[in-house]
Amino acid sequence: MPLNTPSKPKLAVWKFASCDGCQLSLLDCEDALLAIADNIQIASFPEASRAVLRGPYEISLVEGSITSEHDAERIHKIRRLSKTLITIGACATSGGIQALKNFKDVNDFVNIVYAKPEYISSLKNSTPIADHVKVDFELRGCPINKDALVEVCNAYLNRRKPNIPTYSVCMECKRRGNICVMTSKGIPCLGPVTHAGCDAICPAYNRGCYSCFGPSEDPNVKALSNQFEKMGMSKDELIRLYRGINANAEEFKNESIFHEQK
Amino acid sequence: MSKSKTKIINVDYLARVEGEGSLYLKIKNDKVEDIKFKIFEPPRFFEAFLRERHYSEAPDITARICGICPIAYQMGAVHAMENALGVSLDDDLRDLRRLIYCGEWIESHVLHVYMLHAPDFLGYQDAIQMAKDHPDVVNDGLRLKKIGNEIVTLLGGREIHPINVKVGGFYKLPSKSDFHSLLENLRWARTAAHNMIKLTASLEFPKFEQDYEFVALRHPDEYPFNEGRLVSNRGLDIDVTDFEKHFEEEQVEHSTSLHCKLKERGKYKVGPLARYSLNFDKFSPEVQKAAKDAGLKEECYNPFKSILVRSVETLHAVNEAIRIIENYKEPKKPGIEINPKESVGYGCTEAPRGICYHRYNLDSNGLITDANIVPPTSQNQGSIESDLRELIPLIINLPDDEITWKCEQAIRNYDPCISCSCHFLKVTIDRG
Structure with a gap:
């Protein structure tokens, strides 16, 4: 980056066990996408780009729940790289639909889906990100609302409280x-x-x-x-x-x- | 003889695909020794937790398999359940189902063509960088994608995980006037889709025809969405209910996604190229002409041209949406009555990435006792690996970073949806 360019805040998008729908919401901001990209450096977003800029990141958006040992470690690395960590969607915020396995014996589940269950490693429970690291804001929804996503990012970049109602x-x-x-x-x-x-x-x-x-x-x-x-x-x-x-x-x-x- | 030379190319995290996958290549003396298209997406066990759920919940649950193509899962689920319960919809409700699928095809194809795949052909890391040099192209793509999403939102309530599709029909029907502004937008989209075809036809394609067995749905009257027989260019012609007699899923060690094969002949290919090559005669004359003007023949065996075929299918989906909306009369009822019974039902629809098969067994209360879902990407894994095996010798003299990029592009030819594929078969990394 040329030295005289003022640096834009870096945004990273991370995926855990999920359907990709919440991060797709960012690409579904058709009218705002290019304007967002003008004001934020999309530094790591593998679903959309090959280019990856190193952290630390001003904002990390985390999609998906923790279902494996590897992911339980990976989320700590992401937390260390992120000034603000925002979870997006039901998987990241409550464990998602795959948390239905929490109510059953996970070995039964593996046996139903896989012929050779010995190859599969999966934690007993699907858990939200906040069970593992400090989360700065949890944006709800399956999927999240894309306007709410823009509002939350905007609020954190401008150091104000996001305007997301918690009523029913x-x-x-x-x-x-x-x-x-x-x-x-x-x-x-x-x-x-x-x-x-x-x-x-x-x-x-x-x-x-x-x-x-x-x-x-x-x-x-x-x-x-x-x-x-x-x-x-x-x-x-x-x-x-x-x-x-x-x-x-x-x-x-x-x-x-x-x-x-x- | 020169000393043997081994190189390893590793792409740890494939970009511009949906989900988590990686690629491992081992090249020895300019020959491919090992290829692994690995899927390390954590498994989510949908087929297991569908058990003991009510049949009416299947469309909402299975939509969560994939945020990019939730309609495909909803359509597979409702058609399989209706097959199980012995009901079929009148033409007017059937047309609305085709319409919402048009929306998903447009949204998904345009996302892939403009945002995920075109940057490979034009040499950009992503569409946002591409927008700096080609702002009109990217803006047209975004607008076209938005129109696909508008169809899904109008009929489904929202673009991702829509809520209006149910077994037996819909919860609520749109009125004729709801479509006014959408119809205007679709007329723009028709021109835009023609431009999309011209744009993608102008890209540079490597000469890379492959000898595929194509598998797709074929319907007597229409380019397929939700119904038809399963056919191939090597003589397969079966009813959807016989899918499991002819296809089998196999678990491989290097992937959390099951590989699906034809029992008799092994790997096969699904998706736009297969649909196009097996159903070209079902396109309207306008779409056929646009395809031929773009240099396509009636069959297409070059996977790199999938971007062009997706554009042709986008035009078809736009025209089909216009036709359905122009002829729309509000049906008398949003759905039909359903009585649960002990049964088994099958459904197979054409997701944007290819056929997606569902089977459900129900008990007398309408609870699911067994489920089997086969998504398109697990069917294409064999073809993806064989494409790479054929491609690498042609590009072996390029620098490593260019080989890597070309291989990524070859994988993206399939628009692989890894999130979908892994909910069924877990691919595990072989450390042996």
């Missing part, structure tokens, strides 16, 4: 003018206990929320479960509803285990 999907649902699917149609909906951020799309499409964004701040999970039971939901259906995209999130995990053991 119900707030967004009311604001969008949706009719409540639970009260009007009797469709079970996790919206009351789910973190906002998707703009209540499922109720807007006549279906119940299945909690891509995980628990909201102080969710009243018990009250919602009582309501589901009153609506006639079976124990197995209730467990399956909490064991979805964010099965390993504390509040959902506890609630599904409570009903399983009941």
Whole structure:
């Protein structure tokens, strides 16, 4: 880089066990992508570029959950290279859908998928990044919302707090003018206990929320479960509803285990 | 005789592909001694945790296999479940499924052509660097990709992991007027797709025709998306339900992804080249002419030209989307009634990267007792390695960094989706 060029802050994108969808959100910022690249040095983003600039990095975006010994070590190296570490998506923030294996014997899972299970090494649990290193901000969603991603990066680069509400999907649902699917149609909906951020799309499409964004701040999970039971939901259906995209999130995990053991 | 010379080329982390893979080459006396296209993506065990889930959850769960092609998994899941439960959709709902798939093809193909693959041909590390010299090209690509995403968002609720597809139809139908602005954008996209074909036709392609067995869906009336028989250029012609009788997955030590093979003949190739070569007659005259004007024949055996074939398929997807929207009348109901029963169902659809096969066994309550999903990239691993084996002797005199880049480009010909492939077969690094 020429000496007289003011250096741009460096951004790195890292992948662990995931579907790639959250980092794709960055490339899905079609209107803003080139402007972002003008203001931030995209220093390491293998999905998009062969070029890699060495750290340290001003911001690291981390996608995916920790499912192997190797990854459990790799995340510490990334933390050391990163001034700000932001997790993006449900996998990185709660363990993701692959955390469904946490509720089963992992050896059974390996045997189901692989003919020669001895080649496979996988940790017993799929865990979020914050179980391993300090995380500066957790951006929720499966997938994350791309505008929220731009907002969070912008906030950290400008040393302000990101404007990401922690209330429930119900707030967004009311604001969008949706009719409540639970009260009007009797469709079970996790919206009351789910973190906002998707703009209540499922109720807007006549279906119940299945909690891509995980628990909201102080969710009243018990009250919602009582309501589901009153609506006639079976124990197995209730467990399956909490064991979805964010099965390993504390509040959902506890609630599904409570009903399983009941 | 000169002293034997061994060189090792290692690409630890392949860039511009979806997921985590690497390449290991051992070259001795200018001959390839060992090639390993390694996949070290951690396994996520989808087939295992689909067990005991309700059939209606499969589209939302399987979408999470891949953030780039979630529609492919949703379509595979809903078609397999509908096959199991003995229902089929009316033409109007079927058309909407084709429409959302058009959106995914456009989004995925344009992402790959402009952002991931064109930089190889033009000598850039990435599309952002390429944008400095070719701003109009990259901006057109971004706009075209966005239009693909707009289709998925309108029908699916959002571009990644859409929420509106369900077994038996959709949760909510769009109204005719919802499509107005999209239709305007698609008319621009039609011109843009023609330009995309001209642009990719002007790239320099190495002479590299390979003797592939192509496998793709073939439908009597249409270029395939969701339905058809599985055919090949070597005589395969089977119903989707017979997939597992003719294909088998094999676990290899150097990869967490299973390699899929034809039981009788071994490796085969799926994806744009296969679809194109087996279904050229199903394109409209406009698309056929655009392909021929771009120098393509009715079959294409050069994997480096996949970028051009993807562009031709993008034009087809844009035109098909326009046709469906122009003829759209809101169906009476968003979906059909379904009653669970003990059953087994099969589905196979054309994901942007090639056929994606699903099988589900259900019990009488509609719970899944067994699942099998075969994604396109695990089917193409054999072809990727054989392409590299054939390519390296042709480029052996280049400096190492150029050999490395050419090999990466040859892998990117497949637009490999490693995140998909590894959720099934774990590829493990051989340290033996």
